[in-house]
Amino acid sequence: MKAKLCWLAAGLLLVVALLVPPGSATAASTRYEAEAAPAVCTGTIDANHTGYTGTGFCNGDNAVGAAVQFTVDAVVAGTATLDIRYANGTTTARPADVFVNGVRAQSVPLDGTGAWTTWLTSTVTVPVTTGANLVRLSPTSANGLPNVDRLDVTAPGPSPSPSPCAPPSASPTSAPPRVTVWLAGDSTVAEPSSGTTCPVGWGNQFAQYFNGNVAVRNSAVGGRSIQTWLYDPNVTGTKNSAGECVVSPQTYSARWQAMLDPTNGMKAGDYLFIQFGINDSTSACPRHVGSARYQQLLGVMASAAKARGARPVFLTPAAAITCSGGTAVGNRGFIAETNAAASANGVPVIDLHRLSYTLYNSLGFCPFNGDYGAGPVGAFFCNDHTHFETAGARQIAGVVARALRDQQIPLASYLR
Structure with a gap:
């Protein structure tokens, strides 16, 4: 009797399969x-x-x-x-x-x-x-x-289930693919210099939030605008008629060429996180980058990542600690430009600027006496109002990790 029921069920599934066009899914x-x-x-x-x-x-x-x-x-x-x-x-x-x-x-x-x-x-x-x-x-x-x-x-959605009489598959579940997260940014993202404990960029602390299927490659460099990061050492001290620093020759930096390398660089399924905007506001070359040029170069990087099957993510610059009365407030530029470039290029953006000063408020950093070397602020920042100690970098990296989950960016599936 059981065998007959299985044959009937299989027959019904066959009828459904004949009525549903090939490739259809629920x-x-x-x-x-x-x-x-x-x-x-x-x-x-x-x-x-x-x-x-x-x-x-x-x-x-x-x-x-x-x-x-x-x-x-x-x-x-x-x-x-x-x-x-x-x-x-x-x-x-x-x-x-x-x-x-x-x-x-x-x-x-x-x-x-x-x-x-x-x-x-x-x-x-x-x-x-x-x-x-x-x-x-x-x-x-x-x-x-x-x-x-x-x-x-x-x-x-997923295709209809096979016949209930079919034996379960003996094939093991495939392991999640390994993913590399590439980081491009300035000193608030970068690795600490050899032998120093400060500053420490949040990129140095990012890997601990992921499982073993994620590798973080941090290519952020202190003191860089998006243009100097892309074109070192070829950005000159001269501005052109548009007010932008002249790049000569138009050759990419070794760090960007490494990311573009067809064998060892970005590959399908990887992510490219890009955070600039702090040094770009400098008026003098070689750091200076104008609004339109900044958006253009973000687009260049996003397009290069997508061409290799990687997924770009833009971040607004991390905030320094600036208090207005008892409240930490925003203090960085290039926020609107980052959002505009994200919209124009179809790229998700993490507003780390807002998220970071929101974190400072949750930690009760304001008001304070201006001593960046003592108390909770001193444990978070170096002896300035911008760069992070290891503990501060770890918390900023955690803010970025939580944003992945909150914004439903697929990389969140690899979080611990």
Whole structure:
């Protein structure tokens, strides 16, 4: 009797298999709110028009390229359905291109909805790859996007289970692939100099947060802007007509060439973390980097990583300790530029600037007497307000590790 039931079950599965097109998979719907990390809104997060879900919506800037970006996960590659919930209180459509992992996949008109409190859904289908996918809605007119509430994604899921009569597979579970995390940055990321205990960059402490399948390669160097890191020693002390430091010859530094090496450099599945912005604000060459040039070079590095199958991640610069009354506050530049480059290149960004001074507030660093060599501040920072002791570097590295999990960056699956 049991054998007959197995044959009947197998027959039913065969009928299902014949009715389902080859390559089909079960689907699961996931909601991504526009106001919640790791979504990125080029504009403001507002809550002044009722009817939204979550805690608010993305009110994008009225400009071409003022995008909203979501990080969408897919178990397997295939076709995903995107339900874009939006409100357009004007009578004019606000069309947008839909980019997936930097490639234009679709366009969507996003017509007027009659009122800013009237929310409609526009549906498109796009291709996705296994793992994290960056889905960006980029307006094609100077009117920008409508208000975007959320993205509901029906992504391809795992294929139907085999016959219940089939014996369990004897094949062992495959081990997770080994991943290298490459770090590019300045002294707040770099290894300590030989024989010194301070400063210690957070990159020196990063590996301890991962399991044994992750190797961290720290190529950060103190005193570098993004341009000097990329082009050492070829950035001159002369500015061109655009106000940028002349690079001559246009030859990459040995450290960047090592990352680009086809045999020993970045490979598919690796990550490239990039954090600059502290030394770039210097007015004089060779460190000086202007806003547009900074964004351009971030794009160069991101594109090179993607071309090798690696995943770039941008970080805003770690904050120094600056107190306003009893509160630690931000004090770094190139925050907007880092976010703009992330949006333009479809790259996740970790706002380490905000996360670091938020950490200082949680540790009660403000107010203090200005002595960076004593007390809790002295145990965290060197004898300045910028560089870290080992204990401080460890906590900053922990902030970055937590951001991976909070922002659902796939590398988080390797965290201890």
